[in-house]
Amino acid sequence: MTQAATPPPAKKPAGRKKFELDERLLAYKGVWVFIEAERGVVHPVSWELLGEGRKLADKLGVELAGVVMTAPGEQAKQYCAEAFQYGADLCYLIEDPILNNYRNEPFTKGLTDLVNTFQPEILLLGATTLGRDLAGSVATTLQTGLTADCTELNIDMENRSLAATRPTFGGSLLCTIVTLNYRPQMATVRPRVMQLPARDAQRTGRIVPHALGMIETSIITKVLEYIPDNLTDKPQLPFADIIVAGGRGMKRKENFDLIWDLAKVLGAEVGASRPVVQAGWLDLERQVGQSGKTVRPKLYIAAGISGAIQHRVGMEASDVIIAINEDPNAPIFDFATYGIVGNAMQILPALTEVFRQQIATAKLAG
Numbered sequence: 001m002t003q004a005a006t007p008p009p010a011k012k013p014a015g016r017k018k019f020e021l022d023e024r025l026l027a028y029k030g031v032w033v034f035i036e037a038e039r040g041v042v043h044p045v046s047w048e049l050l051g052e053g054r055k056l057a058d059k060l061g062v063e064l065a066g067v068v069m070t071a072p073g074e075q076a077k078q079y080c081a082e083a084f085q086y087g088a089d090l091c092y093l094i095e096d097p098i099l100n101n102y103r104n105e106p107f108t109k110g111l112t113d114l115v116n117t118f119q120p121e122i123l124l125l126g127a128t129t130l131g132r133d134l135a136g137s138v139a140t141t142l143q144t145g146l147t148a149d150c151t152e153l154n155i156d157m158e159n160r161s162l163a164a165t166r167p168t169f170g171g172s173l174l175c176t177i178v179t180l181n182y183r184p185q186m187a188t189v190r191p192r193v194m195q196l197p198a199r200d201a202q203r204t205g206r207i208v209p210h211a212l213g214m215i216e217t218s219i220i221t222k223v224l225e226y227i228p229d230n231l232t233d234k235p236q237l238p239f240a241d242i243i244v245a246g247g248r249g250m251k252r253k254e255n256f257d258l259i260w261d262l263a264k265v266l267g268a269e270v271g272a273s274r275p276v277v278q279a280g281w282l283d284l285e286r287q288v289g290q291s292g293k294t295v296r297p298k299l300y301i302a303a304g305i306s307g308a309i310q311h312r313v314g315m316e317a318s319d320v321i322i323a324i325n326e327d328p329n330a331p332i333f334d335f336a337t338y339g340i341v342g343n344a345m346q347i348l349p350a351l352t353e354v355f356r357q358q359i360a361t362a363k364l365a366g
């Protein structure tokens, strides 16, 4: 007679040890967004971050604050008013003539002073040239964690910590980073990665003024002259409504005339995948993707682009994606809104002609 073997007692799963924030870190409360402004204009990434910050603050049940640092003047109140309309509950405001032009030293001092005084748990900045410079020095001064170029921000409620997701291993993987033992938790996000929130003209908030406490003679860097980088000639891909992009499937530089023709008819910008830029067919300014620009147009037409993850991360937030590819199994068809299987050299001129006629008819109809 055989007897059923008694099953061994089930092993208890090892489980993750629950992390507990110590008292010192629990004192940090609130989500902050640095409002980046230069020469009277706020960089739109600040408003995009307020949209994300609002969601994080609501999950945590805390306030969302903007940080405005500027020379004294009308613009200071205007930046704060706009920040309220984009979702901030309050703004910390440092007004000082020293802050007229961006310099790392006074901005780092001002922002670290604010953090040490008011203790936010999360601090977000745009991954712009200015934002990257400032975020790095503020994080180093405060000796806290900074996750750069995030593509997603969330809250790990179990640990009450920011879960900041970014590409890693050359963009082939996404990793989520938490900063458990330090506050504030800092992150930067590139322009156009997050959606611009709706603006509510009725929203207001309160302003908390703060002094910079620096004198000009203590700052080593001096701004002698301002030479504008003439952006008007440069492509403005991140803010384009329509982009026609070409990839290696366009075969040679001359074939890009077909891309330019369609872009002209649609009033679009021209974009490219990395091999196109590496081949010297188009400038680096036009590269879309992980190591290029992040775009969010209403319409993205991709011709001869396979849809590799490094390209996808830069354009998948487009409202409508039309992919033209002769390979029906190209990965881009997995996430395109509409797919056209065929030779781009034939399809592009056909599209250009149809759009030309449609636009002409629409103009005639008034």
Ligand SMILES: Cc1cc2nc3c(=O)[nH]c(=O)nc-3n(C[C@H](O)[C@H](O)[C@H](O)COP(=O)(O)OP(=O)(O)OC[C@H]3O[C@@H](n4cnc5c(N)ncnc54)[C@H](O)[C@@H]3O)c2cc1C
Binding pocket: 170, 171, 246, 247, 248, 249, 250, 272, 273, 274, 275, 276, 287, 288, 289, 290, 291, 292, 293, 303, 304, 305, 306, 307, 308, 309, 310, 311, 314, 324, 325, 326, 327, 330, 342, 343, 344, 345
């Ligand atoms: C660290 C790192 C960062 C990177 N950053 C970026 C980045 O920012 N942006 C980026 O784009 N890439 C980036 N890459 C490169 C990326 O991995 C891909 O190699 C690249 O996106 C492929 O470009 P492609 O689609 O133009 O070329 P391919 O992958 O070669 O695809 C060409 C496509 O064209 C199609 N095709 C061929 N002939 C025709 C035709 N006549 N008509 C229609 N379709 C045709 C083919 O079927 C194919 O799908 C990066 C890679 C690394 C490792």
